Amino acid sequence: MIDEFEEYLQSHNLSENTITSYSFALKQYKKNYGSITRKNLKQYKLWLIENYKPETVNLRIRAINCYLECINKTNLKIPSVKMQHKNFLENVISEADYIYFKNCLKSNNDMLWYFVIRFLAATRARISELLQIKAEHINIGYLDLYSKGGKLRRLYIPESLQNEAKDWLKKLNRTSGFVFLNRQGRLITSRGVAIQLKSLAVKYNINPAVVYPHSFRHLFAKTFLARFNDIALLADLMGHENIETTRIYLRKTSTEQQLIVNKVIDW
Structure with a gap:
């Protein structure tokens, strides 16, 4: 059953992380509740x-609903829970911390992790x-990346990063194949990256709460809008x-x- 579900997920081109997460949810459900019934x-x-x-909660619900699609029982789908959205972003690394972080890594010649956060x-x-990335x-x-619906999204590598990475790979005598090797x-691995980033954050006295892989994606989006205010283009680039x-x-x-409030409000 789990194997069949994973094959179904793979056939829809879902990421490895999503497949692992969805499989876990199904195993959790089966262990605690057994058969698929409305109750x-x-x-x-x-x-x-x-x-x-x-x-x-909603992630697990999406997983189970996906399984219900797999076994043709969509009439049993579970509604997601409503979430109260915050009017601010949380735990996003600042541009200043990012610049400090990459400079620390480069000065210590820790080039693998330098390029991890750069990319x-x-x-x-x-x-x-x-x-x-190869x-x-x-x-x-x-x-070029393809979504589960077959839609193409192109992940551009900025010229400055491209040239710097070429020089790095040349020193490593690497001309082909995957870039991020141990x-x-x-x-x-994804887990290995997440763990190492937290460890490096502690080493360089950066708040570990803001140092995780997706935080740098948020940083890209915020910085892009600050410098080129085109939200439609950003949506395309982000694949939204x-x-x-x-x-x-x-x-x-x-x-x-908080900084704006401290600066503006003096009454």
């Missing part, structure tokens, strides 16, 4: 609400997309189907809001 599905949803944050911040890549993509300056020559998803980047972070 069990409702109990599972209530249990999720009692034990997890709304974001996680995350300069290409808006998701972690699963970052790990697909030397060949750096040479041509872009990586010391054993194997592709680094709905421009409303992109509008969150028009908001300030909570830290930015």
Whole structure:
């Protein structure tokens, strides 16, 4: 059953992370509730609400609904829970911290991790997309990605980063293949990246809460809008189907809001 579900997910070109997450949700459901019935599905949803944050609840619900599609029982789909959206962004690395971070890594000749955060911040890549980058993509300056609906999205590599990465790969005598490899020559993992970034944040006295792979994607979006105010283009670059998803980047972070309040309000 799990194997069949994973094959179904793979056939829809979902990412490795999504497949792992959805499979976990199905295993969790089966372990606690067994058969697929309307009553069990409702109990599972209530249990999720009692034990997890709304974001996680909706992620698990999406997973189960996807499984219901897989077995042709869409009439049993579970409604997601409503979330109260905040009017600010949370836990996004600042441009100043990013510049400090990359300079620390470069000065310590930690070039693998220097380029990890450079590519995350300069290409808006998701972690699963970052790990697909090869030397060949750096040479041509872009990586073509395909969504589960077969839609093409191009991940551009800025010229300055492209040239710097070419020089790095030349020193490593690497002319082809995946770029982000560990010391054993194997592709680094998404989990490995997340853990190492937290460790490096602590080492360089940066708040670990703002140092995680997706934070650099948020940084890209905020910085892009600040320098080139075209939200429609940003939506295309980010791969957002709905421009409303992109509008969150028009908001300030909570830290930015606090600084503005401190500066403006003197009464």
